[in-house]
Amino acid sequence: MSSRTADRLTRAGTGLAVALTAHTAWNTTRLRRPPAEPPPVRERVSVLVPARDEEAALPALLDCLAEQVGCDDLEVLVCDDGSTDATARLVREASARDPRVRLITGRERPPGWLGKPYACHQLARAATGSVLLFVDADVVLAPHAVAATVALLRGSGLDLVSPYPRQVAVTAAERLVQPLLQWSWLTTLPLVAAERSPRPSLAAANGQLLAVDAGAYARAGGHAAVAGEVLEDIALLRAVKRSGGRGVPCDGSQVASCRMYTSWPEVRDGYAKSLWAAFGSPAGAAAAMAVLGLAYVWPAAAALRGSAVGAVGLGAGVLGRYLTAEATGARSLPDALAHPVSVLLAASLTVTSFVGRYRGTLRWKGREVA
Structure with a gap:
């Protein structure tokens, strides 16, 4: 490659990084957040927890749910999705202490269903609330989390x-991979347009904590509409949009926290199970990784060779990560400085995911993913 071509790529990548970081900065000013002091909830809320082999994490969540304030009409349903550990026993014990807690014993999956969508489907069918609040078992909630999330849902006029x-x-x-979750949609998704637009493509969501109006959920077809989706949370929001509803991701850092994985093998396997579904096709994934590489890796490499333009691009990428971390309660420094490495690692995980997909080796919690 000629030096002129390399310089052109550096300038293009730097311009893209600066533009994306400017978009990130704008999005952080438009980011919805649950209120710190929500009003009392005046409707019935169903907290729905899909759980498979969650004996380590589930007690903390159940304790958090027992301590919720501002929501007097609350039911907590936990679906034991074929666990081989003490998950079901822990739910029964919690139910003996708190009659609002109820165990749903998961049935065998019908053909075409993945595990989590089917667990959520069973939970929703048993729910009686006008708000359905899906929560993963490894999430820790603040005492006002349920009331604040319902206030956000109703106060925004959104359906999800x-x-x-x-x-x-x-x-x-x-620390290299997890911050990319929020960074990805704060950088690439125009939040104001996504909130207003019916286009399913403008959608991001996280099933760790997701609230949906029960009526909108039913009109969208519920989890039956996303039965075979690995990324069922995003697919559910897209179904809501197709049925005329609206929804958007928000900052929940003040109401909930989650440690998804605790080691490199867990990070690798956790993302390998789903990244193949995030881009639509191998070509889409290759294009996305090429754009991210141009914006965040190429300028960094040029900066290491002494390029002032590349240094600007590197700084823009680091600033985007820093702004995201500050807006979402994550560690900002020194972690943001490693953003080019994070992007490279994300590309590697994407390749691993597609390889596993086509070899049929992807598994999660003892089940084949696809």
Whole structure:
């Protein structure tokens, strides 16, 4: 490659990085957040927890749900999705202490269903609330989390809100990869347009904490409409949009936290199970990774060779990560400085995901993913 071509790529990548970071900065000013002091909830809320082999995490969530304030009419349904550990026993014990808690014993999956969508489907069918609040078993909730999430849903006039929990990252692998969750949609998704637009393509959501109006959920077809989707949370929001509803991701760092994975093998396997579905096709994934590489890796490499333009691009990428972290309660420094490495690692995980997909080796919690 000629030096002229390399310089052109550096300038293009730097311009793209600056533009994307400017978009990130704008999005952080438009980001919806649950209120710190929500009003009392005047309707019935169904908290729905799909759980498979969650004996380590579930007690903390059940304790959090027992301590919720501002929501007097609350039911907590936990679907034991074929667990081989003490998950069901823990729910029964919680139910003995708190009659609002009820165990749903998961049935065998019908053909065409993946595990989590079917667990959520069973939970929703048993729910009696006008608000359905889906919560993953490894999420930790603040005492006002349920009331604040319902206030966000009703106060915004939306049909679905997804307050992203603060992503707890401890090990190096977690700190490199986990911040990309919020960074990805704060950087690429125009939040105002996504909130108003019926286009399913303008959608991001996180099933760790997701609230949906029960009527809108039913009109969208519920989880039956996303039965075979690995990324069922995003697919559910797209179904809501197709049925005339609206929804958007929000900052949930003040109401919830979640440590998804605790080691590199968990990070690798956790993302491998789903990244193949995030881009629509291998060509879409290749295009997305090429754009991210141009914006965040190429300028960084040029900066290391002494390019002032590349240094601007590197700085823009780091600033975008820093702004995201500050807006979502994550660790900002020094982690943001490693953003080019994070992008490279994301590309590697995407390749791993597609390879596993086509070899048929992707598994999660003892089940084939696809």
